[in-house]
Amino acid sequence: MDIVVCLKQTFDTEAKIVLDSSGKIDSTGVNLVMNPYDEFAVEEALKLREKFGGQVTLVSMGGERVTESLRTALAMGCDEAILIQDPALESPDEWVTAEVLAKAVSQIPYDIILAGRIAVDDGSGQVAIRLADALKIPSVNCILKLETADGKAEVTREIDGGTELIEVSLPAVLTTQKGLNIPRYPSMMGIMKAKKKEIKRLTLADLGMSAADLPRKMSIMKFNLPSPRKGGMKISGEAADAAKELARILREEAKVI
Amino acid sequence: MAKGIWIIIEQSQAEIRNVSLELLSQGRILADKTGDPLVAVILGRNITELAGKVAAYGADKVILVDDEKLTDYTTGAYTSVLNKLIRKEEPQAVLLGNTAVGKDLAPRLAQRLGVGMASDCTGMEFDEESFLTFRRPIYGGKAFAQVVANARPVLATIRPNTFPIALPNALHQAEVINEMAEIDSEDLRAVVKEIALAASQRPELIEANVIISGGRGMKGPENYCILESCADMIGAAVGASRAAVDAGWIEQKFQVGQTGKTVSPTLYIACGISGAIQHLAGMGTSKVIVAINKDPEANIFNLADYGIVGDLFEILPLLTEEFKKLG
Numbered sequence: 001m002d003i004v005v006c007l008k009q010t011f012d013t014e015a016k017i018v019l020d021s022s023g024k025i026d027s028t029g030v031n032l033v034m035n036p037y038d039e040f041a042v043e044e045a046l047k048l049r050e051k052f053g054g055q056v057t058l059v060s061m062g063g064e065r066v067t068e069s070l071r072t073a074l075a076m077g078c079d080e081a082i083l084i085q086d087p088a089l090e091s092p093d094e095w096v097t098a099e100v101l102a103k104a105v106s107q108i109p110y111d112i113i114l115a116g117r118i119a120v121d122d123g124s125g126q127v128a129i130r131l132a133d134a135l136k137i138p139s140v141n142c143i144l145k146l147e148t149a150d151g152k153a154e155v156t157r158e159i160d161g162g163t164e165l166i167e168v169s170l171p172a173v174l175t176t177q178k179g180l181n182i183p184r185y186p187s188m189m190g191i192m193k194a195k196k197k198e199i200k201r202l203t204l205a206d207l208g209m210s211a212a213d214l215p216r217k218m219s220i221m222k223f224n225l226p227s228p229r230k231g232g233m234k235i236s237g238e239a240a241d242a243a244k245e246l247a248r249i250l251r252e253e254a255k256v257i
Numbered sequence: 258m259a260k261g262i263w264i265i266i267e268q269s270q271a272e273i274r275n276v277s278l279e280l281l282s283q284g285r286i287l288a289d290k291t292g293d294p295l296v297a298v299i300l301g302r303n304i305t306e307l308a309g310k311v312a313a314y315g316a317d318k319v320i321l322v323d324d325e326k327l328t329d330y331t332t333g334a335y336t337s338v339l340n341k342l343i344r345k346e347e348p349q350a351v352l353l354g355n356t357a358v359g360k361d362l363a364p365r366l367a368q369r370l371g372v373g374m375a376s377d378c379t380g381m382e383f384d385e386e387s388f389l390t391f392r393r394p395i396y397g398g399k400a401f402a403q404v405v406a407n408a409r410p411v412l413a414t415i416r417p418n419t420f421p422i423a424l425p426n427a428l429h430q431a432e433v434i435n436e437m438a439e440i441d442s443e444d445l446r447a448v449v450k451e452i453a454l455a456a457s458q459r460p461e462l463i464e465a466n467v468i469i470s471g472g473r474g475m476k477g478p479e480n481y482c483i484l485e486s487c488a489d490m491i492g493a494a495v496g497a498s499r500a501a502v503d504a505g506w507i508e509q510k511f512q513v514g515q516t517g518k519t520v521s522p523t524l525y526i527a528c529g530i531s532g533a534i535q536h537l538a539g540m541g542t543s544k545v546i547v548a549i550n551k552d553p554e555a556n557i558f559n560l561a562d563y564g565i566v567g568d569l570f571e572i573l574p575l576l577t578e579e580f581k582k583l584g
Contacts, residue, residue, distance in 0.1 A: 013515050013535045017399040025400060036516055098368060120515055122395050124376040125360055130368035138333060138446040141361040158510060159357040160461050162454035168447040178516055179509040217373030221403040229560035239571045247579035249563060254545050256524040257491050
């Protein structure tokens with residue numbers, strides 16, 4: 001079974017966000033990590049390979065530093081990595097990213113495409129599902145459990161207030177949610193091996209595409225930071241009095257209960 | 258050319274979800290600014306009765322697609338139907354709730370249409386050229402981006418609890434149109450075998466008006482009943498921090514934060530939660546925040562509107578009693 005994992009590098013979730021002098025998100029000095037939800041995708045891909053054999057290919061898009069996350073995933077055990085790098089892809093929107101990934105993925109054999117259900121940076125949660133549509137294959141979002149047999153997958157996915165069991169024909173795109181598995185740590189041997197592996201680089205031209213084919217559908221007008229919340233009132237006194245006072249405030253002053 | 262603002266209504270068992278009512282209410286305000294008709298689109302089975310209800314919340318026109326194949330939501334069938342309707346009617350904006358359905362359907366539909374989409378928005382307004390612009394949290398709410406589409410239609414999902422629900426007006430009438438479900442066979446490759454809904458009577462976390470969350474300070478799974486009693490007294494949902502989930506005390510679906518649910522309730526009560534930046538990202542847009550924590554230095558107090566420094570095991574039962582007295 002051949003598996004493609006779409007991987008994104010994101011800011012560490014600990015990162016404090018600041019804007020630079022041009023009003024853009026400043027990445028200077030920020031620790032970059034593999035998108036936490038993509039770790040579940042990598043782990044699930046490796047589990048599938050252990051069971052059925054085949055290849056796990058990573059596909060990512062972005063700058064040179066993305067190689068760090070790709071090496072981490074290779075060290076976890078993935079077989080190959082492709083990095084799409086092009087000056088025209090400086091700030092792609094979700095449609096552009098999906099179109100480019102679709103072109104790249106269509107040149108690799110795949111039975112299942114896995115990706116995190118959302119990236120913790122832009123929080124869009126669009127690209128993997130768009131990719132499925134661009135490839136004209138089904139997608140199941142937010143999966144918690146996966147069983148495959150006979151060219152089909154039985155997938156449990158999270159819905160509001162519960163779960164849903166879905167049978168889907170393969171190939172398909174599945175997006176991974178926390179709870180699916182516990183991602184492994186790279187082994188020392190894996191890290192050594194990953195260092196030697198080649199990361200294949202592709203430009204838009206390599207994919208037979210040009211910037212003119214890829215006009216953004218969405219524009220970002222500006223970024224801003226939330227006005228910081230301030231700590232309010234501390235209610236002191238004996239526990240019983242404090243609880244009584246809090247209930248009174250919430251009812252009478254804040255009017256929220 | 259004003260061709261309409263469309264709201265994709267989410268319903269189950271003849272009930273319309275609150276987020277859809279929010280979107281109708283806010284959609285009405287937007288439609289009045291541009292003269293666009295406000296159109297409610299309902300897909301499902303036995304949904305005719307819902308037309309009157311969406312009309313009361315401001316829809317000028319209701320499109321019903323009533324078909325057995327649409328009984329349960331599936332990505333493919335819903336995309337297939339909506340893609341055709343949108344291409345035919347050319348609305349300028351299509352709005353959905355940022356729910357499990359909206360998060361799954363909107364990106365697929367946007368790609369099928371070849372258009373842009375704004376995810377999980379917490380604000381929308383028209384610019385000078387009558388293009389809808391959206392405010393959306395990024396980096397888990399640590400920053401915001403103001404985005405606009407370069408062409409119409411634009412799709413967007415809106416975070417629940419963003420807009421107030423208007424009072425319904427039973428006299429407001431809408432034109433009701435029934436459309437056939439045209440579903441391409443290649444959109445029927447995923448089948449829902451089973452739906453398992455939690456038995457809980459508590460409100461859905463992402464839509465709840467009040468949430469009481471417990472963190473590391475809960476000390477163990479057995480103590481969540483204290484939190485639950487308090488939640489049930491005021492009809493609140495129960496949440497958790499990552500620490501409590503990772504400790505295995507409570508299921509992952511209750512996790513609030515950057516790698517969990519993003520919530521925006523009227524009242525968020527954080528119990529035994531220190532206030533890590535990732536947790537704050539998931540609940541920072543709550544209208545009122547209350548913190549109960551033993552540690553007076555806990556970061557959560559830096560943003561809580563009201564705080565009690567003390568033992569949650571002592572305070573929560575007392576608070577439950579006080580809520581009971583208030584009735």
